[in-house]
Amino acid sequence: MKSIVINGGRKLSGEVSISGSKNAALPIIAASLLCEGEHRIANVPSLVDVKTLAKIMRNMGVSVELTDHEAVIDSTRLASPEAPYDLVRTMRASVLVLGPLVARFGKARVSLPGGCAIGARPVNLHIMGLEKMGAEVSIEHGYIEAKAKRLSGAQIYFDIVTVTGTENLMMAAALADGETVLENAAKEPEVVDLANALIQMGARIEGAGTDIIRIKGVEKLRPMDHRVLPDRIETGTFIIAGAITSGNIVIRNCAPQHLDALLSKVSEAGAQIAVDKDIIRVTGTGGIKPVNVKTLPHPGFPTDMQAQIMSLMCLARGTSVINETIFENRFTHVAELRRMGADIVIEGGSAIVKGVPKLLGAPVMATDLRASASLILAGLAAEGQTVISRIYHLDRGYEDIEGKLSALGADVKRV
Numbered sequence: 001m002k003s004i005v006i007n008g009g010r011k012l013s014g015e016v017s018i019s020g021s022k023n024a025a026l027p028i029i030a031a032s033l034l035c036e037g038e039h040r041i042a043n044v045p046s047l048v049d050v051k052t053l054a055k056i057m058r059n060m061g062v063s064v065e066l067t068d069h070e071a072v073i074d075s076t077r078l079a080s081p082e083a084p085y086d087l088v089r090t091m092r093a094s095v096l097v098l099g100p101l102v103a104r105f106g107k108a109r110v111s112l113p114g115g116c117a118i119g120a121r122p123v124n125l126h127i128m129g130l131e132k133m134g135a136e137v138s139i140e141h142g143y144i145e146a147k148a149k150r151l152s153g154a155q156i157y158f159d160i161v162t163v164t165g166t167e168n169l170m171m172a173a174a175l176a177d178g179e180t181v182l183e184n185a186a187k188e189p190e191v192v193d194l195a196n197a198l199i200q201m202g203a204r205i206e207g208a209g210t211d212i213i214r215i216k217g218v219e220k221l222r223p224m225d226h227r228v229l230p231d232r233i234e235t236g237t238f239i240i241a242g243a244i245t246s247g248n249i250v251i252r253n254c255a256p257q258h259l260d261a262l263l264s265k266v267s268e269a270g271a272q273i274a275v276d277k278d279i280i281r282v283t284g285t286g287g288i289k290p291v292n293v294k295t296l297p298h299p300g301f302p303t304d305m306q307a308q309i310m311s312l313m314c315l316a317r318g319t320s321v322i323n324e325t326i327f328e329n330r331f332t333h334v335a336e337l338r339r340m341g342a343d344i345v346i347e348g349g350s351a352i353v354k355g356v357p358k359l360l361g362a363p364v365m366a367t368d369l370r371a372s373a374s375l376i377l378a379g380l381a382a383e384g385q386t387v388i389s390r391i392y393h394l395d396r397g398y399e400d401i402e403g404k405l406s407a408l409g410a411d412v413k414r415v
């Protein structure tokens with residue numbers, strides 16, 4: 001099994017370029033199921049999750065070509081609107097094919113995503129929304145089976161803000177009969193990017209980026225030519241890499257406007273941040289200050305950056321409290337950070353992190369995607385060698401992370 005070996009203690013310097021957003025690319029690729037013709041999607045990151053979605057769609061008979069950060073998709077001939085368990089189980093976001101399939105073909109059979117390392121993560125709200133739009137949905141033998149002659153517009157209120165739930169129903173509503181209103185919708189930039197792609201396809205959507213999204217269904221959509229926005233979580237991870245190593249790095253091709261909460265917390269922790277259009281320069285000044293963090297739906301602090309900021313707080317001069325409000329079991333990195341000398345106590349949904357003067361390299365195990373990133377960050381700052389195993393999680397969401405870090409002067413390799 002592959003591992004990442006880091007010899008810590010090097011200050012990072014130089015430039016890094018950010019890839020396209022995983023969480024925007026996935027729903028946008030799924031949106032190509034909504035109409036026939038050739039779709040072109042640029043700035044698609046080269047990641048295992050994207051390849052998994054491509055496999056699921058090819059398995060339906062769709063043509064998906066992934067070349068040099070471009071996806072060319074033609075779903076004119078879709079043989080079976082079905083996503084099987086053995087492909088879906090590795091990636092929860094596979095459920096994003098559900099909305100488009102029901103909307104265009106009137107039926108879908110999609111495996112339930114199954115357990116997930118970071119909490120129960122149900123899909124009840126996706127199903128509730130489709131039912132409100134007139135679909136008949138049943139769960140049989142571990143599969144969601146949905147049917148509808150044509151979906152009809154509906155008023156849908158989410159009692160929990162859900163990102164992929166909002167995306168799934170926005171896609172379904174694009175071809176429904178009449179107007180759909182999504183209330184308490186997710187406001188994440190990835191939802192807005194998907195809305196922009198759909199609008200380019202001829203969808204009539206207003207309000208994406210606010211908590212009320214209105215979608216007037218149309219009869220037919222046309223293929224898109226869309227460029228995926230930069231990955232804000234990859235950007236955030238590099239921001240912390242700069243801060244935690246007292247480095248000086250320039251992050252290019254990013255979207256600083258999507259990172260307000262993180263930039264404000266990292267500045268509060270003492271790093272210097274300068275923003276210029278799509279560039280962020282981070283200068284780590286040493287002497288990290290403790291900051292309290294609470295994860296919230298966008299524009300709050302992203303849960304996908306919680307593990308990484310915790311690594312930074314492990315080295316702060318003082319105690320910080322990190323409160324996770326989105327997922328109930330998203331502290332699996334804590335036990336591993338402790339192996340490196342971190343002083344962290346979990347109390348309910350909060351981690352109390354007492355900064356220590358230094359972390360020491362150790363063998364650790366990646367437990368989920370963002371937890372893996374936090375261990376890499378800790379390893380970069382630690383004294384000695386850190387060996388991270390189970391790094392397949394990392395390849396789901398970070399394109400060539402060891403290549404990008406090496407180019408910044410880190411001593412990182414995959415063995």
Ligand code: UD1
Nearest residue numbers: 023093121122123124125126160161162163164304326327
């Ligand atoms: C998306 C992101 C993921 C991020 C998460 C929260 C993608 C592909 N993934 O995941 O990286 O960590 O948003 O920002 O975009 N919930 C329900 N019922 C549902 C749906 C969700 O109770 O039907 C709950 C979840 O258990 C969780 C909360 O809502 O507690 C938020 O989850 P959600 O926004 O749906 O996460 P994802 O869309 O799966």
